[in-house]
Amino acid sequence: MKNALIQELEEFLQREDYGRNWDGAYQDVIPAIRRYFESHGFETRLVNEWESPTRDAELIASRERLTVHIPWVEDRNGRSVVHLNAVQLQQSKDA
Numbered sequence: 358m359k360n361a362l363i364q365e366l367e368e369f370l371q372r373e374d375y376g377r378n379w380d381g382a383y384q385d386v387i388p389a390i391r392r393y394f395e396s397h398g399f400e401t402r403l404v405n406e407w408e409s410p411t412r413d414a415e416l417i418a419s420r421e422r423l424t425v426h427i428p429w430v431e432d433r434n435g436r437s438v439v440h441l442n443a444v445q446l447q448q449s450k451d452a
Contacts, residue, residue, distance in 0.1 A: 366393065373389050390439070391418075394418035401418045413429065414437075423446065
């Protein structure tokens with residue numbers, strides 16, 4: 358499931374003309390990914406690094422029993438970068 362989601366996000370970003378260099382994450386790529394999830398029925402929110410258990414800023418997208426965490430970090434040049442391989446999926450069990 359995670360690999361399929363990453364592939365779908367990569368294809369979406371390439372169609373949005375981001376290619377494979379997703380720097381400037383907070384300004385450009387995170388809003389595009391947020392639009393992607395919202396168009397698929399997810400609720401989204403941004404979490405700063407102090408609120409995140411991973412200590413990375415994250416976009417969190419939730420729908421029904423699925424929560425997706427998409428972290429981004431600053432590279433050594435001070436640019437924010439999204440690493441799609443670091444995406445985490447959490448599925449809650451039925452109550």
